[in-house]
Amino acid sequence: MSAEPLSPSETESRLESLPGWALEGDRITRTFRLPSHFAAAALTVHIAQIQDELNHHSDLTLGYNTVALAVHTHSAGGAITEKDLTLAARVAAAAPAHGAE
Numbered sequence: 001m002s003a004e005p006l007s008p009s010e011t012e013s014r015l016e017s018l019p020g021w022a023l024e025g026d027r028i029t030r031t032f033r034l035p036s037h038f039a040a041a042a043l044t045v046h047i048a049q050i051q052d053e054l055n056h057h058s059d060l061t062l063g064y065n066t067v068a069l070a071v072h073t074h075s076a077g078g079a080i081t082e083k084d085l086t087l088a089a090r091v092a093a094a095a096p097a098h099g100a101e
């Protein structure tokens with residue numbers, strides 16, 4: 001998996017296939033809304049599992065019924081890379097089973 005920086009325009013075009021994800025500053029972000037606090041907490045654990053499996057980690061924020069991610073690649077100087085898009089896709093695939101929108 002490449003850790004080459006993606007340009008902002010390339011990132012924007014790749015995010016078209018990841019609904020709900022957006023480029024904000026130097027990170028890609030998404031906030032999920034869950035049916036309960038417990039469901040939100042469960043999603044954070046699932047995301048932590050995915051992140052350890054990929055050895056790629058977001059800033060992950062648990063709210064009352066929300067889970068927010070902000071991702072970039074530290075080892076690429078904080079740029080967006082393929083690793084961030086892979087993590088975003090894996091989280092997007094896992095979230096619906098937790099009732100996330």
Ligand SMILES: C[C@H](O)[C@H](O)[C@H]1CNC2=NC(N)=NC(=O)C2=N1
Pocket residue numbers: 055056057058071072073074075076
């Ligand atoms: C040593 C370990 O491989 C690195 O610290 C990994 C872990 N998780 C990471 N996560 C993110 N987002 N960027 C990285 O560069 C990164 N590097």
